[in-house]
Each structure stands twice: as C-alpha cells, then as structure tokens.
Amino acid sequence: GNDSAEGTRPDTAWRTLDKVNATALIPGDQILFKRGGLWRGQLVPQSGAPGARILYGAYGDGAKPILQGSAARDQADEWSEVRPGLWATQKFEPKLLGQSEDLRGAAWSKHNEGGAAVRIERVQEEGSAFTRVTCETAGKASNHIQLWGPAVTRLAPCMVLRVRARSTAPFTLDAVRANLNRAPYTTALAGHTRIKIDATWQTFDVVLMMHQAVEAPRLHINLGDILPAGAVFDFEAIGLWEASIEHCAPIHLDVGILILNHGEKWGVKKWSLEEVKAPLDYWYDPEGKRLFLASAAHPATAFSSVELALTRHIVNQGGKHDITYDGLAIRYGAAHGFGGGSTQRITIRNCDLSWIGGGLQYWKTRENGTRYPVRFGNAIEFWGGASDHLVERNRIWEVYDAALTNQGNGDDSNQINITYRDNVIWNSEYSFEFWNRPASVTTSNIVFEFNTCVDAGICWSHAQRPNPNGAHLMFYPNPSKTSAFIVRNNIFCRSSDRCTRMWNAWGLAMHNNLYWSPDKPIMRWAEKTDYAQSDFSRYQSETGLDAGSLAAEPQFMNPAARDYRLKPGSSGSTLATDGGPVGARAQ
Incomplete structure (x- = not known):
C-alpha cells in the first residue's frame, strides 16, 4: 500500500491506519482491509448516518485482516541483558x-x-x-x-x-x-x-x-x-x-500482556523491578518506557514471536454512530478491543477478538493509605450512553475481563436496544458482564441469546488477577431502571468459579439455557447463596429464573477445533424457544 495513493482500488490501496483515521469519510463509505494483511496501531472510526453507515470490512481472499494493538520485540538488537537472567528493551532517551x-x-x-x-x-x-x-x-x-x-x-x-x-x-x-x-x-x-x-x-x-x-x-x-x-x-x-525518539524505539504505553509465540506462553505482569523473579515475570517501566523480563535465554532467541500488548483500545469508537464492522480480526491489545462511550447504531459482526486486556487502568488507594493497581480490558464494551447495537457471529477468546459488556456510570448512561447473538466465547474471565448506574438512568431491551460460552475464568489472566472471579454471567450491583433484559437460548459450559454471579434482583428474565457446571455453582445469588448444579431445581424455584432451562452436559461437534455446535441428539439440541438447538448456530 501507499498512503499517497487514491485508495479506491486494490492496486491503489493505502498502507496505514493513520491514513484511514485521518481521511474524511462521508456516510455510506467503505474502508476495506485486504484479507491476509496485518495493521498495527489503533483504528479511530468515523460516523455514518442513519441508513448510510460507514463499513469497516474486508476484501480479497484468505484469513481475516488483522488489526493488532501490540508492539513487536522479536529482534536481537531490541534487547540487552541487564544482569544474568534479566533482559530489557532499549532505554528511552528522547532528544x-x-x-x-x-x-x-x-x-x-x-x-x-x-x-x-x-x-x-x-x-x-x-x-x-x-x-x-x-x-x-x-x-x-x-x-x-x-x-x-x-x-x-x-x-x-x-x-x-x-x-x-x-x-x-x-x-x-x-x-x-x-x-x-x-x-x-x-x-x-x-x-x-x-x-x-x-x-x-x-x-x-x-x-x-x-x-x-x-x-x-x-x-x-x-x-x-x-x-x-x-x-x-x-x-x-x-x-x-x-x-x-527515532533512535530509541520507546514503548510508550503500559504493557498489559506479553504474548509469546502467539499465545503458546505469556508473561506475568509485576509492578516493580524487585518483583521480577520467576521466569517470564515482567515489569513495564513507565518512566523509562521499556520492559524488563526474567528469562534465562535471549527473548528473541527463545521465542520466534514476542508481542507487547499496549494499553489502548484497538478500535476507539467513543462518540461514534452508524458504523458496521464485518470480518475483522482484532487482537493483542491491553485495553478494550472495541471501546468508547456514547455510541449509537453500531454493528460488530463476524469478527475474531483475542488476547485482550490486562493494562493498567489506575492506581487505587485503600483505607490504610496503601495503593494497588487496577487492571482492565474487555473485548467489546459499550460504555455509558449506548443504543441500537448488534453484536453477532463473533468468536472471542483470552480476555482479561469480559468478552461482551454494556456498563456505565453517569447521568447519560441510558442503555437501550442492545442485542448479542450467535457469538462463540471461550477462555475469558467473564463471558458477559453488566451493571449500570445511577438509579436515574434506564436500561431497556437488552437481549443475550443463542451464544455459546465455554470455560469462563480458564484463561491467561485468571491467576494474575487480584480477584480471580471467573463467571459466564457477571451481574454486578445494578440500580438502573431495568426492563426487558433477557438471557435465553444460550450454552454456559464450565467455569473456574461459577456460571452466574448476581448481586441484586432487577427484573432479569432468564430461560431456555443449557448449563454444565458439575463442580462449580450454577449461581451465586445476592452474595449469600451458592446453588450447585445438583440444586438446579431449587435454584429455579427460589430465584424464579431459568424456567425451561436444563443442567446437562452438551455434546459438541469438535471442541478441540473450537467447533461448539451441538451434535444431533445432544442435550440442548431441542431446548431453544423455537424448538431447535441452543447456543450459537452460525459458527
């Protein structure tokens, strides 16, 4: 590609995300990334108009085009040994x-x-x-x-x-x-x-x-x-x-994940150099803008791929509206995959999102005056005011916090008409997280249906969290005026801690879901009661939730290949409200 070219045909394609972000678009325009290609950085989309959306999609043949939020450090001259077993990226010395x-x-x-x-x-x-x-x-x-x-x-x-x-x-x-x-x-x-x-x-x-x-x-x-x-x-x-800074290649953002050989291994984030002791412990030095890593061997020799996930949204869509994303791969970012508040009429479809989150959000002070870091990162987040969104047919894995979430805290945090359907999620701390406040705002017509959610909390981030807390449905305290919030026709299979955690009752409707959680609770209710899978009938009776739902083991087509469609005759194959299978049907 060439950023000086027209950008209107494959043979005059642009080269960088910077060019895409800087070009003024008009409603109805399409930005198409070549399949098989990779672009590093951040996409800042532009708004379309009702009935004339901006499309960010793909063209050509091959794998989904990758938008990648990491910096590579896989060259020998990008590392030096500080002392035996401790390596560092280049020192930051701006002129x-x-x-x-x-x-x-x-x-x-x-x-x-x-x-x-x-x-x-x-x-x-x-x-x-x-x-x-x-x-x-x-x-x-x-x-x-x-x-x-x-x-x-x-x-x-x-x-x-x-x-x-x-x-x-x-x-x-x-x-x-x-x-x-x-x-x-x-x-x-x-x-x-x-x-x-x-x-x-x-x-x-x-x-x-x-x-x-x-x-x-x-x-x-x-x-x-x-x-x-x-x-x-x-x-x-x-x-x-x-x-x-051309001479020293700084790492100018916090590193939330150190991804090695595309996820074969990963680093363990520490908060001071003194804590870097065990192999693959690392510390990001915010002043020196470099990374220190415990490794017996040269990192660029030990691993063919060394990616540093940077703390910024890969797609920063705050304040935007009337956009469709279709067929993109969003990976290796330490904030959100899709992030930003105050959004309207956004569709995210057929995208792959992986290795998201883990960056430093802020330092928090305890009552005794000591401070501790708060990390964050969701694959798809709608923050604050959000309306008329559709998230469908995506595949999401290895996320620090939630694969999918709408949440907010502010007088304008009205969240209306958001649908999540036909998504396949695995190895994320939470499959779906929700909360909204204050009590004056409205949450209405939120639908989570026909999604397949597997192995919540069984992911890269779980052991590194200050609060290991895996759950498919994480419903934190929600004081907002909530109506028509529906969870139906989903599969929730295995978790590190529980399937659902719900702090308070707020009108949630759940039904026709398939659960399999033989050794962890189906529900932690109001922070008081844990319902085991063997208590499923009592859980349904006492909470009034999950009428028509079932606790039974799903038989997947080929889970080793992440094909989580149900086999004919499997539990759940006729459980949905339309008589068909629950879980994601378009995989």
Whole structure:
C-alpha cells in the first residue's frame, strides 16, 4: 500500500491506519482491509448516518485482516541483558528539539468530586509567579481532584513538559496528560512519571507520548488519591518541547500482556523491578518506557514471536454512530478491543477478538493509605450512553475481563436496544458482564441469546488477577431502571468459579439455557447463596429464573477445533424457544 495513493482500488490501496483515521469519510463509505494483511496501531472510526453507515470490512481472499494493538520485540538488537537472567528493551532517551509552547503564566482550573475539595489561586513570591493548590479534603480516587491547564496548540509524537513544583506534604506525581476537556475526554498525550514532590522547589521533565490527534487538548493532572489533606502544592508549567525518539524505539504505553509465540506462553505482569523473579515475570517501566523480563535465554532467541500488548483500545469508537464492522480480526491489545462511550447504531459482526486486556487502568488507594493497581480490558464494551447495537457471529477468546459488556456510570448512561447473538466465547474471565448506574438512568431491551460460552475464568489472566472471579454471567450491583433484559437460548459450559454471579434482583428474565457446571455453582445469588448444579431445581424455584432451562452436559461437534455446535441428539439440541438447538448456530 501507499498512503499517497487514491485508495479506491486494490492496486491503489493505502498502507496505514493513520491514513484511514485521518481521511474524511462521508456516510455510506467503505474502508476495506485486504484479507491476509496485518495493521498495527489503533483504528479511530468515523460516523455514518442513519441508513448510510460507514463499513469497516474486508476484501480479497484468505484469513481475516488483522488489526493488532501490540508492539513487536522479536529482534536481537531490541534487547540487552541487564544482569544474568534479566533482559530489557532499549532505554528511552528522547532528544529535545525546539520549544513549541511557553506555558509560564498560563491559567489552571480545578474540578472536585467525590467529596474532595481544593482551592486554586495564582501566587507571587520573591519575584516568581506560580499556581497554588490547597487541599482541604483529599479524594479517594484519582479523578476526585483534577487540574485542567492550557490548551496544547501543536501536537508531536513525543513532547517534553517542563514543570517546577513543591509541596508542604510530600506525594508522588504519577502522570500528566493532555485530554479533550469534554466527553469523551480523549487522551491526546500521556506521560507517566514517579516524581516525588516535597517542600523543596524542583524542576523536572515529563515525557508525553502522543496517543491520538485531538483538537486543542488541555493539560490535565489527577491528584485525587495522591495529594494529602492539608497539603499546599505549588507548581508552574514552564514549557513544552518537541523531542526526537527515532533512535530509541520507546514503548510508550503500559504493557498489559506479553504474548509469546502467539499465545503458546505469556508473561506475568509485576509492578516493580524487585518483583521480577520467576521466569517470564515482567515489569513495564513507565518512566523509562521499556520492559524488563526474567528469562534465562535471549527473548528473541527463545521465542520466534514476542508481542507487547499496549494499553489502548484497538478500535476507539467513543462518540461514534452508524458504523458496521464485518470480518475483522482484532487482537493483542491491553485495553478494550472495541471501546468508547456514547455510541449509537453500531454493528460488530463476524469478527475474531483475542488476547485482550490486562493494562493498567489506575492506581487505587485503600483505607490504610496503601495503593494497588487496577487492571482492565474487555473485548467489546459499550460504555455509558449506548443504543441500537448488534453484536453477532463473533468468536472471542483470552480476555482479561469480559468478552461482551454494556456498563456505565453517569447521568447519560441510558442503555437501550442492545442485542448479542450467535457469538462463540471461550477462555475469558467473564463471558458477559453488566451493571449500570445511577438509579436515574434506564436500561431497556437488552437481549443475550443463542451464544455459546465455554470455560469462563480458564484463561491467561485468571491467576494474575487480584480477584480471580471467573463467571459466564457477571451481574454486578445494578440500580438502573431495568426492563426487558433477557438471557435465553444460550450454552454456559464450565467455569473456574461459577456460571452466574448476581448481586441484586432487577427484573432479569432468564430461560431456555443449557448449563454444565458439575463442580462449580450454577449461581451465586445476592452474595449469600451458592446453588450447585445438583440444586438446579431449587435454584429455579427460589430465584424464579431459568424456567425451561436444563443442567446437562452438551455434546459438541469438535471442541478441540473450537467447533461448539451441538451434535444431533445432544442435550440442548431441542431446548431453544423455537424448538431447535441452543447456543450459537452460525459458527
């Protein structure tokens, strides 16, 4: 391909996702990827219109085209041995170019929530001016105290922000970003740091790597769970510089999965270099933007393929509408496969999604003041406001959290008319996850039907989770006004912990499903009662769920080849509401 070509015929095809993302499309356009091809990076789709969708699909012959969210590190010169048995990717050493922004004197504003409170003001002291933030009440989550600064008028792949700061109470600054300052709050630049701020003025640099082109993003700092109550934090952003990184190939995003030989083996994520001890333990250094790996042999010699799944959505569709995706392979990403909030009229059909999630979402503070990492990642997520979506005939496996989910938390989180059908899911922590809040929002007409779900929680991520919690249906507390939420005609076969976990009753209708869970509960109800498979009739009677459902072992056509169609005469072959087989029929 050639990004300077027309892109309207196979012989004038474009080359990169960047070209696809940057080209203005009109409703009814089609972006077709060549079967057998592979594109690294992130797809940022564009909206169509009702009756004139944008299609992202495939052309030609061969395997589904792959959109891949990982960085390869399989060349010998990409690794060096730090000490016997410990290897690292190249050291990140950006070279400053010209200054692009003078930020001295720029205005900053604050946002509080969750009971946190700060005051912000400009201060003059000994001839120097700076911004002062006084923390009256500390937050419990990072977003409870937010600082919004000036707009970044010029973006570059790598930028360096120079800051001068001090604080009467010490804390560690985790990150600085440049975000869109309205929903969906897209991140344009992100820089992770572990700068310890104390009572002495210090000047330091934060390296910001570009995530996505955003018009006039504003500098943004979260302080909610790191700025102590009573602290007086003084700072001044001095300027922004463009930097060159071509010579050092940084890994500019957290690595959520280390995938070796396309899933034959995988790494175990650690949170400090000191924890990297056992073979295939790894740590992503957010400041050095490199990865450290415990391995007796050179990684590029020991494995033919070394892929580092990066923490960003492979398809970032926040705020988009009227799109169809058909026949794509989405793999090796450490956030969501398809992610983003506030979406309408999206169809995801005939896609393969694999090895998704595991990236760092945020650090959370316990009551005792200690902090721990929260990881995340779903294959297909509809966040917040979502309506008129169809997800059908997809194959999904090896997912950190949920294969499929709609969930939200906000006054606009109305979720209406979403159907999931004929999907085959295996080896994901959850097959389907749902929750929605607050109580003022509506959830209506959600249908999960004719799906085959196998081996929940039996996946790469299960043992690495702080809360191993495998379930086919994970229904967290749901206060939203819920109606017509239906789970029917599905197969739920084996799980590490339970088939269904449900915190509260909210009008769920379940019926004509086939279960096989001989050694794990069918349902954990209201966090009080575990119903074993032998208690199936009692479970049905006491909960009022799963009328017409059956607990029996499904006989699959060829499970070793992931052919999970039911054999004629198998349990469930006439169980569906139409008298036919339950589970995915189009495989």
